[in-house]
Amino acid sequence: MSAPPFVELRGLRKTFGSKRVLDGVDLRVETGSVFTILGGSGSGKSVTLKHIIGLLRPDAGEVWIEGTNATDFSESQWVEIRRRFGYVFQGAALFDSLSVYENVAYPLREHLEWPEAQIAERVAESLAAVGLPGVERMLPAELSGGMRKRVGVARAVALHPKAILYDEPTTGLDPANSRRIGQLILRLKRSLDVTSVVVTHDLELCFAISDRIALLQDGRMIVEGTPDVLRASTHPAVHEFMHGGTEAEPVEEEAAHGS
Ligand SMILES: Nc1ncnc2c1ncn2[C@@H]1O[C@H](COP(=O)(O)OP(=O)(O)O)[C@@H](O)[C@H]1O
Ligand SMILES: [Mg+2]
Numbered sequence: 733m734s735a736p737p738f739v740e741l742r743g744l745r746k747t748f749g750s751k752r753v754l755d756g757v758d759l760r761v762e763t764g765s766v767f768t769i770l771g772g773s774g775s776g777k778s779v780t781l782k783h784i785i786g787l788l789r790p791d792a793g794e795v796w797i798e799g800t801n802a803t804d805f806s807e808s809q810w811v812e813i814r815r816r817f818g819y820v821f822q823g824a825a826l827f828d829s830l831s832v833y834e835n836v837a838y839p840l841r842e843h844l845e846w847p848e849a850q851i852a853e854r855v856a857e858s859l860a861a862v863g864l865p866g867v868e869r870m871l872p873a874e875l876s877g878g879m880r881k882r883v884g885v886a887r888a889v890a891l892h893p894k895a896i897l898y899d900e901p902t903t904g905l906d907p908a909n910s911r912r913i914g915q916l917i918l919r920l921k922r923s924l925d926v927t928s929v930v931v932t933h934d935l936e937l938c939f940a941i942s943d944r945i946a947l948l949q950d951g952r953m954i955v956e957g958t959p960d961v962l963r964a965s966t967h968p969a970v971h972e973f974m975h976g977g978t979e980a981e982p983v984e985e986e987a988a989h990g991s
Contacts, residue, residue: 736799738763738895738927739784744793745951746779753779755951757793761944763894764925766917768938770973771948777931778822780948781897784929785817786810815843818888818896822903826872826880826887832859833868836887843891858886862916878909885916895927896920902934914940935974939963947973 737760744757753776761767771777782788783795786805794803797813826835836855840846859865862882872880881901888896902910914937920926932938938945939959946956947970955967962970
């Protein structure tokens with residue numbers, strides 16, 4: 733028997749007030765693969781990611797994780813599920829008042845009762861993995877936008893998760909830093925068999941890293957397939973998304989806003 737997908741969403745529906753955001757989302761992310769969700773601003777990409785780790789609960793439909801139906805899990809059961817995931821939040825979202833060290837140590841302190849020396853070792857390893865060795869004592873405000881994003885990835889990998897969710901990991905980054913993030917996602921896949929779900933507007937990133945791609949529009953994954961399938965698609969929405977008409981993402985400010 734083949735392994736179940738790492739993540740499977742079946743007929744997911746979610747409405748906020750009178751606004752229907754997800755209207756039957758189906759998704760299968762195979763273990764060890766990179767799956768990218770494309771879609772315009774406000775199409776429900778972040779909402780979809782939050783359902784995968786139980787931060788939002790669906791109105792209807794099912795969330796399956798590694799072959800288990802987690803839809804009706806209690807909060808404490810979701811805590812155990814979340815331990816398998818790293819999450820790179822939109823905008824990196826570091827704690828501005830905490831050092832880089834404390835930011836990366838955060839999930840370790842939350843989930844494990846490790847002695848400080850072991851935490852320090854894992855923080856150093858995680859920062860080295862994103863190409864930022866030795867920045868532990870710096871504050872987020874002292875880092876460039878690209879470095880902050882990479883610290884966000886270091887925090888997500890610190891627990892050695894089986895899967896990582898990336899919400900717009902390259903937004904606001906220059907092309908060199910964007911490529912570095914893409915290389916990192918691929919390195920984690922190849923060396924550690926990490927499963928990745930990536931939400932992005934960045935087509936270059938998408939086609940460089942993805943095993944499969946889906947386009948979210950009007951609450952559904954209207955097209956899903958390999959990069960070649962997406963490139964060759966004649967679906968008007970795909971054409972529109974790939975050849976203009978999508979709104980530009982605001983470029984993130986380089987200076988950190990104090991908190
Ligand atoms: N917690 C929430 N409460 C109410 N509305 C929300 C909530 N989260 C998201 N939304 C709405 O759902 C829609 C999709 O949001 P989101 O998934 O963040 O879009 P994006 O595709 O840009 O990530 C937006 O209209 C947003 O305002
Ligand atoms: Mg979003």
